[in-house]
Amino acid sequence: MQCPKCSTAMSSLEGLAFSADRCNGCGGVWLSDSDIDVKDHAVAIDSIDTSIPKDQPSFNELREINCPNCDVALMKMVDLTQLNVEYETCPDCRGAFFDAGELKDLSEFTLLERLKLTWETVRTNLK
Ligand SMILES: [Zn+2]
Numbered sequence: 258m259q260c261p262k263c264s265t266a267m268s269s270l271e272g273l274a275f276s277a278d279r280c281n282g283c284g285g286v287w288l289s290d291s292d293i294d295v296k297d298h299a300v301a302i303d304s305i306d307t308s309i310p311k312d313q314p315s316f317n318e319l320r321e322i323n324c325p326n327c328d329v330a331l332m333k334m335v336d337l338t339q340l341n342v343e344y345e346t347c348p349d350c351r352g353a354f355f356d357a358g359e360l361k362d363l364s365e366f367t368l369l370e371r372l373k374l375t376w377e378t379v380r381t382n383l384k
Pocket residue numbers: 260261262263264265280281282283284285
């Protein structure tokens with residue numbers, strides 16, 4: 258699979274409860290199923306979503322991209338709980354593309370929410 262933003266090859270990530278590919282260039286992550294709740298997979302996402310390398314130009318502004326599966330234009334989405342995170346989903350296969358760091362933002366936001374509720378439980382789980 259080729260990255261829809263920077264055209265670098267993407268590597269599929271093994272050992273996850275969901276299907277994901279990460280771009281070897283810009284660090285963007287493609288989820289084959291945008292219906293998964295990233296908030297349920299915060300720990301896994303923390304390990305796959307490496308932040309963008311400092312010397313790498315950001316592709317965050319590039320929004321007119323096509324699905325790496327179907328080649329149809331992706332739709333821009335905004336996470337309703339975190340309006341600064343914009344991502345793209347495919348209307349056909351329901352895959353979703355996140356720029357480097359965006360998935361982490363989403364999952365960390367929820368972790369913080371949960372910390373407020375059950376601080377001790379979360380702290381144990383993260384160890
Ligand atoms: Zn890329």
